[in-house]
Amino acid sequence: xxxxxxxxxxxxxxxxxxxxxxxxxxxxxxxxxxxxxxxxxxxxxxxxxxxxxxxxxxxxxxxxxxxxxxxxxxxxxxxxxxxxxxxxxxxxxxxxxxxxxxxxxxxxxxxxxxxxxxxxxxxxxxxxxxxxxxxxxxxxxxxxxxxxxxxxxxxxxxxxxxxxxxxxxxxxxxxxxxxxxxxxxxx
Numbered sequence: 781x782x783x784x785x786x787x788x789x790x791x792x793x794x795x796x797x798x799x800x801x802x803x804x805x806x807x808x809x810x811x812x813x814x815x816x817x818x819x820x821x822x823x824x825x826x827x828x829x830x831x832x833x834x835x836x837x838x839x840x841x842x843x844x845x846x847x848x849x850x851x852x853x854x855x856x857x858x859x860x861x862x863x864x865x866x867x868x869x870x871x872x873x874x875x876x877x878x879x880x881x882x883x884x885x886x887x888x889x890x891x892x893x894x895x896x897x898x899x900x901x902x903x904x905x906x907x908x909x910x911x912x913x914x915x916x917x918x919x920x921x922x923x924x925x926x927x928x929x930x931x932x933x934x935x936x937x938x939x940x941x942x943x944x945x946x947x948x949x950x951x952x953x954x955x956x957x958x959x960x961x962x963x964x965x966x967x
Contacts, residue, residue, distance in 0.1 A: 781817075781819065784816070785797040785801065785816065787816075787818075788800050788809075792822065792825075799876065802872070803821075803825060805873070806828075806873070810824055913964065914961065917960050917961065921956055922953065925949055929949050
């Protein structure tokens with residue numbers, strides 16, 4: 781597919797065509813006449829991606845050497861370059877490349893965080909095994925609760941006394957379950 785800067789920006793998913801101009805200045809596009817060859821340009825961008833990131837790390841813009849050869853810098857540009865800033869175009873270029881590198885590292889960081897969280901959760905089999913054990917503990921404790929409570933409740937005639945007794949027993953059962961779960965956690 782061949783098309784304009786705006787069409788290529790849309791094809792690649794860029795928000796504006798200004799980045800396409802940056803890619804042209806870097807020599808990372810393939811042209812067919814005055815139009816961009818989309819597939820070949822996409823391949824060239826992918827091939828030269830590591831070179832572009834390396835240039836950011838080296839603090840050398842991709843086309844800085846070419847710019848120096850084509851024209852002599854003005855006094856302001858010479859002062860900026862001597863201070864390590866480069867020209868306005870190279871600053872924007874460096875910023876865009878640094879931003880792309882930053883976004884790449886952020887994505888890698890998110891992936892690492894995801895992998896760590898996934899490892900911490902454990903496998904589905906482990907989670908099901910623990911859930912089964914917890915269910916077994918609760919079932920056993922509730923069965924003993926029923927056995928202990930039945931004779932007391934049937935002989936007591938006061939509703940208030942029964943309620944107080946049952947609440948006390950429920951709290952005991954919850955404490956027993958908590959203790960048993962804490963012991964499981966320690967193992």
